[in-house]
Amino acid sequence: MKKSLRPTGSVLARVLMILTLPLAMIACTPTVQMAAPKEPITVNLNVKIEHEIYIKVDKEVDDLFSEKGLF
Incomplete structure (x- = not known):
C-alpha cells in the first residue's frame, strides 16, 4: 500500500483551526x-451659609468677666 503525502480534509481543517486560533x-x-x-471640569460652589450663635451667660459670670477684665 502506498501512503499519500497529501493531507486529508480533516487534517487540513485541524491545521487551519490551530493556526487561526x-x-x-x-x-x-x-x-x-x-x-x-x-x-x-467645573465645580459650581454657589453655597449660601447662614448661622446664628446664641450665648447664654449667667449674670454672676458676666459680672466676673467685666470686673477682672479677663477679655
Whole structure:
C-alpha cells in the first residue's frame, strides 16, 4: 500500500483551526484607552451659609468677666 503525502480534509481543517486560533484570541482582546476630557471640569460652589450663635451667660459670670477684665 502506498501512503499519500497529501493531507486529508480533516487534517487540513485541524491545521487551519490551530493556526487561526491565536489570531482569533488576539482579535477578541479588550482594549483600554485613557483620554483626558476635552472640556475642563467645573465645580459650581454657589453655597449660601447662614448661622446664628446664641450665648447664654449667667449674670454672676458676666459680672466676673467685666470686673477682672479677663477679655
